[in-house]
Amino acid sequence: MNKTIRLYLHIPFCVRKCNYCDFVSFAGKEDLFDDYTNALCREIRINGKLYQDYETASVYIGGGTPSILKPEQMERIVSTLNESFRISGTKEKRKGLRRQRIIRPVTEFSIECNPGTVDKKKLKGYKKLGINRISFGLQSSDPDDLKMLGRIHTFDDFVESFEGAREAGFDNINVDLMQAIPGQSVKSWMRVLAMVSIWKPEHISAYSLIVEEGTPFYEKYKNGELMLPDEETERDIYYYTRELLEKSGYFRYEISNYALPGFECRHNIGYWRRDNYLGMGLNSSSMVENVRWKNTEDLSAYLSVFADPKIEEDISGSGAEYLAEKGIIQERKILTHKEQMEEFMFLGLRMNGGIRKQEFFDTFGQDFDFTYGPVVYELKTKGLLEELDGRVFLTDRGVDVSNVVLAEFLL
Numbered sequence: 001m002n003k004t005i006r007l008y009l010h011i012p013f014c015v016r017k018c019n020y021c022d023f024v025s026f027a028g029k030e031d032l033f034d035d036y037t038n039a040l041c042r043e044i045r046i047n048g049k050l051y052q053d054y055e056t057a058s059v060y061i062g063g064g065t066p067s068i069l070k071p072e073q074m075e076r077i078v079s080t081l082n083e084s085f086r087i088s089g090t091k092e093k094r095k096g097l098r099r100q101r102i103i104r105p106v107t108e109f110s111i112e113c114n115p116g117t118v119d120k121k122k123l124k125g126y127k128k129l130g131i132n133r134i135s136f137g138l139q140s141s142d143p144d145d146l147k148m149l150g151r152i153h154t155f156d157d158f159v160e161s162f163e164g165a166r167e168a169g170f171d172n173i174n175v176d177l178m179q180a181i182p183g184q185s186v187k188s189w190m191r192v193l194a195m196v197s198i199w200k201p202e203h204i205s206a207y208s209l210i211v212e213e214g215t216p217f218y219e220k221y222k223n224g225e226l227m228l229p230d231e232e233t234e235r236d237i238y239y240y241t242r243e244l245l246e247k248s249g250y251f252r253y254e255i256s257n258y259a260l261p262g263f264e265c266r267h268n269i270g271y272w273r274r275d276n277y278l279g280m281g282l283n284s285s286s287m288v289e290n291v292r293w294k295n296t297e298d299l300s301a302y303l304s305v306f307a308d309p310k311i312e313e314d315i316s317g318s319g320a321e322y323l324a325e326k327g328i329i330q331e332r333k334i335l336t337h338k339e340q341m342e343e344f345m346f347l348g349l350r351m352n353g354g355i356r357k358q359e360f361f362d363t364f365g366q367d368f369d370f371t372y373g374p375v376v377y378e379l380k381t382k383g384l385l386e387e388l389d390g391r392v393f394l395t396d397r398g399v400d401v402s403n404v405v406l407a408e409f410l411l
């Protein structure tokens with residue numbers, strides 16, 4: 001069987017920093033877009049040579065705000081990707097997790113867009129480039145929420161962008177929402193969900209806000225000025241989300257992700273299933289054949305290393321070591337057998353189908369019950385895990401305290 005790899009490209013620019021965001025992204029650096037595009041294209045070409053034996057399973061352009069780039073810059077990036085990696089664009093029939101037969105392109109190719117940074121022309125251009133999935137960062141439909149979060153767009157901007165995407169022919173759209181934000185109640189959240197459901201995106205992600213150090217929200221939190229919903233409200237928000245979305249035809253396939261049948265995000269499933277993935281661009285992460293690493297988060301170092309055309313000739317043969325020497329690849333680590341098993345468990349259990357004991361054995365050559373039997377038994381007794389037909393998965397109560405449950409699988 002062919003080896004496969006999933007590709008992630010990071011675009012670290014935004015119009016403005018949101019108040020909760022600690023991602024590596026920069027505002028007001030429009031003058032660097034071209035240099036960054038050139039650097040990223042060079043990194044793509046280099047990696048295309050290093051990973052020429054791999055078939056591309058999915059592509060995800062994330063950020064930051066990828067849609068902030070000019071159309072010709074995005075075009076250059078995608079053309080370089082197509083020239084450097086094997087990306088198949090033909091269609092296949094496949095079964096969704098709920099066994100409906102639908103026709104989807106073989107390679108899922110997603111791009112993150114922020115409302116207010118795309119217009120119909122740009123979206124049509126993405127479609128022409130072979131991008132077949134759009135992920136809109138909306139977070140909320142409420143004007144006060146959007147302002148408080150520091151978002152650059154209104155709900156009307158989202159509607160315009162969403163309609164533009166449909167018009168451009170996108171039939172696979174995700175909307176990112178944020179739960180448990182300051183001042184949110186179950187009622188206000190349900191209004192957000194209802195507003196978004198009207199547009200029937202194929203996929204909805206609903207993650208809870210995490211207050212990260214170094215953000216404006218953290219400063220407010222420290223000073224007691226951030227009124228976050230209490231734990232009970234947060235749990236209620238989670239339950240009602242599931243209830244309302246299931247009534248609308250979505251199903252939860254991962255702790256925070258909902259999809260119409262057949263529209264689960266294959267790229268993200270790849271992360272939870274521990275497929276090979278290669279990150280390119282600033283601060284991107286990779287894991288290929290159980291070796292993990294991260295790209296530098298130093299923008300000027302990244303630009304200057306890839307500004308030198310010689311790097312494309314110099315690299316032949318030495319590959320990853322060379323990029324590590326140049327300070328691009330950092331924190332390179334070969335995962336131990338134990339770490340791989342732990343990851344298999346705590347990533348796999350995030351999905352509602354959980355993990356297959358047989359797959360554990362096939363992957364690690366070790367009996368599942370021998371390795372995890374006592375932990376599973378204890379968590380089953382507490383009603384946090386369930387076992388059925390050789391699968392182990394979280395119960396609803398287990399999802400409630402998933403962080404605690406997943407931590408039990410560290411050996």
Ligand code: SF4
Nearest residue numbers: 014017018021063064
């Ligand atoms: S748009 Fe996304 S990446 Fe950019 S600042 Fe806001 S949350 Fe961060």
